[in-house]
Amino acid sequence: MKQKPLLSFWQIWNMSFGFVGIQFGFALQGGYVSSIFQTLGSSKDDIPLFWIVAPLTGLLVQPIIGYFSDRTWSETFGRRRPYFLIGAILSCLALCLMPNSPTAWFAVGMLCLLDASMNISMEPFRAFVADKLPDEQRTYGFIVQTLIIGVGTWVASQLPLFMQKIGFSDQAAPGIVPDAIKYAFYVGAVVFMSSILWTIFTTKEYPPEDMAAFEREKAQSKGLGHVFSEIFGSIGAMPKIMWQLGIVQFFSWFAFFTMWNFATIALAEHVLGGVEGAANYDGLKIQAGAYMGTYGIVSTVFALLMTLVSSKITINRRLLHLVSLVIGGIGFISMYFIQSPAMIHFSYACIGVAWASILSMPYAMLSSAVPPQKMGIYMGLFNAFICIPQIVAAAGGINFAYKTVFGADIINTMLLAGTSLIIGGLCTLLVDETTESR
Numbered sequence: 001m002k003q004k005p006l007l008s009f010w011q012i013w014n015m016s017f018g019f020v021g022i023q024f025g026f027a028l029q030g031g032y033v034s035s036i037f038q039t040l041g042s043s044k045d046d047i048p049l050f051w052i053v054a055p056l057t058g059l060l061v062q063p064i065i066g067y068f069s070d071r072t073w074s075e076t077f078g079r080r081r082p083y084f085l086i087g088a089i090l091s092c093l094a095l096c097l098m099p100n101s102p103t104a105w106f107a108v109g110m111l112c113l114l115d116a117s118m119n120i121s122m123e124p125f126r127a128f129v130a131d132k133l134p135d136e137q138r139t140y141g142f143i144v145q146t147l148i149i150g151v152g153t154w155v156a157s158q159l160p161l162f163m164q165k166i167g168f169s170d171q172a173a174p175g176i177v178p179d180a181i182k183y184a185f186y187v188g189a190v191v192f193m194s195s196i197l198w199t200i201f202t203t204k205e206y207p208p209e210d211m212a213a214f215e216r217e218k219a220q221s222k223g224l225g226h227v228f229s230e231i232f233g234s235i236g237a238m239p240k241i242m243w244q245l246g247i248v249q250f251f252s253w254f255a256f257f258t259m260w261n262f263a264t265i266a267l268a269e270h271v272l273g274g275v276e277g278a279a280n281y282d283g284l285k286i287q288a289g290a291y292m293g294t295y296g297i298v299s300t301v302f303a304l305l306m307t308l309v310s311s312k313i314t315i316n317r318r319l320l321h322l323v324s325l326v327i328g329g330i331g332f333i334s335m336y337f338i339q340s341p342a343m344i345h346f347s348y349a350c351i352g353v354a355w356a357s358i359l360s361m362p363y364a365m366l367s368s369a370v371p372p373q374k375m376g377i378y379m380g381l382f383n384a385f386i387c388i389p390q391i392v393a394a395a396g397g398i399n400f401a402y403k404t405v406f407g408a409d410i411i412n413t414m415l416l417a418g419t420s421l422i423i424g425g426l427c428t429l430l431v432d433e434t435t436e437s438r
Contacts (some may be wrong), residue, residue, distance in 0.1 A: 002111050003390075004132070004133065004134040004139060004206070004284050004357075005429065006134060007132065007133060007137065007138075007141075008313045009144070010034075011203075012062065012133070012137075012141050013141070013144060013148070013201050014146045014198070014199060014202040015128060015129075015132055015202075015203040016125070016129070016141070016144055017148060017195050017198045017201070017202075018084055018088075018121065018125065018195050018196040018198065018199035018200075019122075019148045019151070019152065019195070019198050019272050020144055020148055020149075020152040020189075020191065020195040020267035021088065021091075021121075021123060021191050021192030021193065021194065021195035021196050022091075022118055022121055022122050022125070022149075022152070022153050022186040022192065022195075022196075022213040023148075023149045023151075023152030023153050023156065023296075024155070024156040024191045024192055024195075025046045025091050025095060025114065025118045025156075025188060025192055025218045026118060026153075026290070027152060027153045027157050027208060027293075027296065028095070028156050028159070028184060028185055028188045029054075029111070029113050029114060029115070029118075029260070030260035030288055030292070031156075031157050031160075031260075031264060031289040031292050031342075031412065032181055032184070032185075032261075032264070033051075033098070033107070033111060033260075034047050034051075034260070034261055034262070034264060034265060034285075035181070035264060035265070035282070035285045035289065036098065036101065036107055036177055036181070037050055037104055037107060037108075038177070038265065038276075038285075039052065039106055039172075039175065039177055040101060040175060040177075040284070041104055041175065042102060043394075043411060044106045044262075045399055046104075047261055048153045048261050048393060048394045048396075048398050048399060049394060049395070049396075050104065050107075050111070050392035050395045051111070051257070051260075051261055051390070052390075052391060052395060053110070053111055053112040053115070053299065054111055054390065054394075055106055055113040055115075055386070055387035055388070055389075055390030055391045055394065056340050056346070056387070056391060057112050057116040058115060058116075058119050058227070058383060058386065058387040058390075058415055059384055059387035059388070059391070060118060061116050061119045061123070061421045062119050062123045062379075062380035062381075062383040062387070063377055063380035063381050063384070064380070065083055065119065065120055065123045065124065065368060065380060065381055066123055066124070066127065066377040066378070066380025067377045067380070069083050069123075069124045069127065070377055071129075073207060073208060075207075077258060078204070078205035079124075079131070079205050080125070080127060080128045080131065080205065081199075081200045081203075082182060082365075082410070083120055083121065083123075083124045083206065084121050084124065084125070084196050084199065084200060085196060085197075085200060086121075087117050087119070087120030087121030087196075087199075088117075088119055088121055088192055088193050089117075089175075089193070089198040090113065090115060090116075090120065090425070091117040091118050091121065091188075091189070091192055091410040092115055092189040092192055093113070094111075094114035095185045095186070095189040095192065095227055096112040096185065096189050097110050097113075097284070098110040098114060098185055099177040099181055099185045100177070103379050108164060109181065109416070110410040112339075118382060119383075121196060123383065125145070125364055125379050126178065126379040126383075127315075127379045128205075129141040129142055129145060129363075129367070129397075130141075130204070130249060130370070130379075131195040131205065132203075132206070132305070135367075137362070138364055138367045139315070139317065139364040141361075142313035142360040142361075142363045142367075143303050143356075143360045143361065143364075144303075146183060146303040146306075146356050146360040147300050147303035147357055148357040149296075149299070149301075150296045150297060150298070150299035150300030150356065151296070151300050151301075152191075152296070152353070153292075153293065153295065153296025153297075153299065153300075154293040154294075154296035154297040154353075155293070155296075156160075156184075156188060156191075156293075156296075156333070157176050157289060157292040157293030157296055158290050159184035159187055159188065159290075160180045160184040160289060160330075161180075161287065161289075161290040161340045161365065162184075162285045163179070163180040163181075163183045163187075163284070164180040164286060166377050168180040168182075169340075170182050170286050171279070171283065171284070173318040178282050178286075179204075179359065180286060181286070188426070192222055199353045199410065200245075200328045200368070201384060204298050206270060206305050213363075233305055235381060238378075238381065238430065239366075239370065240438065241365060241366060241369050241380070241432055242381075244274055244365060244430050244431045244432060245362045245365060245366060245382075245385070245431060246384075246385035247424075247427045247430060248321070248325075248362065248425075248428050248430075248431070249362060249382075249385035249386060249389070249424075250326060250385060250387045250388065250389040251389070251421065251423045251424030251427060252354070252358050252387070252388055252389075252390065252420075252422070253358075253386045253389045253418040254387070254389040254390070254397070254420045254425040255328070255329070255416075255417040255418070255421040255424065256355070256417070257315050257385060257389065257390040257393045257394070257398075258346035258379060258398050258402075258413050258414075258417040259332070259351070259414070259417050260392060261393075261394075261398060261413070262410060262413040262414070263288075263292065263335075263413075263414065263417075264285055264288045264289045264292070264426070265285065265288075265410060265412045266335070266410045266413055266414055267288040267291065267335065267344060267411075268281070268284040268285045268288040269410040270335075270336075270338075270346045270409075271288075271329055271335075271338050271341055271412060272287060272288060272341060275289075277302040277305075278294075278358075279328070287341075291341075291344045291345065291348055292348060293430075294344070294345045294348035294352065295348040295349070295351040295352035295355055296352065296355075297352070298348070298351075298352025298353060298356075299347045299352040299353070299356035299359070300356075301352075302324075302353050302356040302357075303359075303360065305358045306320075306356065306360070317361045317364060317365050318428050318431050319428075320357060320361060321357050321361040321362070321425070321428050322355050322426070322428040323357075323425070324353050324356070324357035324358075324361075324423045325354050325358075325421050325422065325425030325428070326422050326426075327353045327354060328350055328351045328352075328354020328355070328418075328421045328425075329351050329354070329355055329417075329418040329421035329422035329424075330350050330418065330422075331346070331349065331350025331351040331353075331354070331418070331421065332339040332347070332350075332351060332414045332415070332417040332418030332421060333414070333415055333418035333422055334346065334417070334418075335347045335367065335381045335411065335414040336352070336411055336412070336414060336415055354421060355380065363379070363382075364381060365431070366378075371389070375384060379418075397403075397434065398416065401416050402415070402416040418430075
């Protein structure tokens with residue numbers, strides 16, 4: 001196998017820069033879509049069920065896109081970059097339509113389109129790192145990707161508040177999304193497309209090492225039946241570490257899905273004193289959503305620290321992930337005890353540590369155990385361990401668990417999220433240490 005050259009920091013930065021836009025989409029989705037549902041007349045108990053379309057589309061789209069991107073090659077456009085662009089175009093459309101939804105069910109449809117489109121762009125990015133980087137740089141590459149994601153999270157989370165400060169209203173008639181949120185989504189669409197184009201134009205891709213074998217496999221793999229046969233065959237052949245990490249992923253993403261559903265509403269009411277239906281309720285939800293940017297900026301700082309350390313020494317990825325998830329769990333639980341709004345920053349700072357690790361360590365641990373020619377499909381299948389816990393949560397898992405264990409107050413959803421994340425951290429002890437150090 002031909003040795004890939006080591007890349008500089010800026011080369012890795014350019015190839016990952018498209019994640020700024022992708023994370024703009026995810027941050028606006030996670031911070032404000034629940035608020036949009038509520039504005040359009042949805043009850044709090046309905047919100048997780050509406051969100052179920054997001055993980056369902058991800059579960060379907062990611063392995064299929066991974067399969068096709070493994071079998072794509074163009075001298076002009078490369079292997080993964082065509083999917084970056086297609087996903088960006090569709091995501092921009094959804095970002096512009098979402099805040100203009102006339103009904104909650106239309107917004108659900110836009111959430112489905114947005115999540116599917118972002119997954120079309122995002123899934124090949126994970127494989128892109130493994131395609132471009134030699135094995136000894138992959139941890140470094142995934143951490144740089146996480147650094148960029150953190151920047152996108154922080155800026156996007158602040159956008160509605162920024163729009164409010166420059167003159168766009170945070171108030172609107174019943175059933176209408178405020179202009180501050182609308183224009184934040186429009187800006188998100190512009191950033192999404194711009195950052196994807198930056199990566200497309202600044203980064204080239206390596207062709208398949210054996211082009212003749214690549215073309216033979218491509219010719220033999222036509223038809224929808226072969227697609228699903230390959231996907232299910234790959235599931236049966238999953239490396240052991242993928243299943244081990246899958247358990248960790250389940251509890252980690254259950255926690256974050258709970259946050260995206262309820263944190264903005266819970267903090268607006270529990271900490272900021274908001275009352276549903278009051279004149280200032282939308283404004284308080286925008287303020288609460290802006291605090292979410294803290295976890296993005298802290299994840300950036302933590303990722304930068306990990307970048308500097310991992311470029312110099314070998315890190316124990318399993319131990320780092322365990323500690324990071326426990327810190328994040330403490331952050332969620334602390335929200336219940338907050339007495340002043342300023343302390344929300346502490347909670348989200350802890351969560352940012354966990355977020356940085358979630359976006360890098362599992363992928364870095366996995367990439368060395370996956371065949372290079374199937375990197376796309378396995379990264380897509382690995383993301384099933386992100387989608388499945390969200391489906392469980394949306395199908396009643398959140399409502400049942402927090403009401404049964406902690407009580408019906410909406411802030412108790414954060415106690416549930418914290419407990420889940422700590423369990424995920426402890427489950428890293430199940431990961432085989434012999435596969436994690438590189």
